[in-house]
Amino acid sequence: MVIAAVVASTVPSEAPKALRRNAEGLRAALGLPTEPPSRIRRVMRATARPLRGTTLKFGVGPVNFEATVPVGTRPGGSFLDVESLLQDMNNLLNQSGRRVVVPLDRIDETFKYDRGRQEVLVQALLQAEGRVSLLDSIELVVFLRSDLFELYDIQEKNKLVSRSLALDWSEEDWLQVLIRRVFANEPFDRLARRLSVADERIEVRAALEVLFPAELEGQPVDRWLVDSLRDGNGDTSPRLAVLLLHLTRELSAQPDAVVATVPLFSADAAQRAMTKLSDLSFSEVVSDFKVAPTFVLNCRAGKLTRFTLSEVEQLFDGAEGKIGDQVRLLERLGFLERVVEQHGTEIRSTFRIPRLYTRCWDYA
Template sequence: MQAEARVSQLDSTQMVIFLRTDLFELYDIQEKNKLVSRSLPLDWSEEDWLTVLIRRVFANEPFERLARRLRVADDEIEVRAALEVLFPAEVEGQPVDRWLTDSLRNGNGNISPRLAVLLLHLTRELSLQTDVVTAPIFSADAVQRAMTKLSDLTFAEVVNDFKVAPTFVLNCRAGKLTDFTLAEVEQLFDDAEGKTGDQVRLLERLGFLERVVEQHGTQTRSMFRIPRLYTRCWDYA
């Protein structure tokens, strides 16, 4: 799990705990000797994780007054209005909420809230602007570079932390492969890392591979796609 401190004006310190369901699922497969007392699936909608991202910024004291102006009924911050304060309306030709979603979604269709928090930290670090005087707070250049860095870290996590089919994953990056059939890439797997089918299954569960079906007239073809979350860094290497 990962703990993230939440800035608070209260006397007590608040903490947000993000459960790493991807880690749990992986170790549940690989290490049968681990005892798991309870499994708790967490489903995050697009609005849920965007709200996490927004609240993380506006919990900081300098933005307290601005946060009050953005709040609507039940003390909830209006998501789209807050996004306009944080980011340019469009990034790389897409509305910013669509760009964030497409860039951060894995092959299982999920977006981890921890990635939203990490993106904020990286964007702040890469921002040339030290004093916020105008909106949006973050420039398009800063958020694009932060997303590329996040992509690189997420890719490295698959190879170095999860260690799922590392030879195949590295071969995909070397050849900049993004869409393919299994038959086209079978030679890129290392037999010493397990059966090809088992490696593919783990990569799917992790979200590195997304199974898609292409329709050509009356013919269908089963393929795999690697999400932009992992491949973005390949374009900027």
């Protein structure tokens, strides 16, 4: 229903009347914006039906359920077959040579503290993708974090292996996300153009020195940023760039003041923001993902950053699963980084917890 309602927003005014009415009714039932009817149509419909709205039954395959649609948005009948509506919209798109892509993102934020409901949601999305993929001109793209994808034992995920995509963000890409987030603001338009290189990418080093001091905690600012936020898989998430900027502004001495000098942010604000982001990242592992929470909290309590598995086995809670399974999940999350060392003929495997999670321990 949600996918059909999103696609319904693309139905043109010259489409058949019945299709337009059904598309409008579906969007109204889900509380999505619809084109307001004319004043005359509103008056006529308000006098023709009670102001409480109209109950409409929807069918999706073998499942039927009801919703109340606002006055003035009733489709042509009391029952709406959502899959037929999707097919009709697909046919219209085919005729006009158009294509609609519906992306769904941030699934990890939905029911993030209720894994049972979240698993059902992920399963439903994968089932929906399988059905929508049969349509020529409508495509559903579901962005799932790999750890979430692997966390649930869902049959449908095996059908999607060929359709999965691992996003590999280089250091340069990540820094461009951070820079462009600031320089997209209107006051920086002229400066952004002057800092752009031939391929329209902004010159990283010069742009960073507009935002932060050239060095932070004894490191060049670009290295400090990347090294502080890289997880155990060697990845730096783009969402952390935006979060860091918001936190830095919030923790500035005068967050709402107009700044007329560079750098925009002080060393103190940047360092405090990075520590706060570290604390949020650590809390996410414990409170959100809830992977080996006893072990993770014990690491913080003892300020352990590097160890062999045999040295910390007693810190795990057996009730939270086999130790090997807990370790593998922590590696997938990026909380643990496996380091293989060779001393002569001896090979030893150790684990390291990245600075992304341990920085906040130093300032607790």
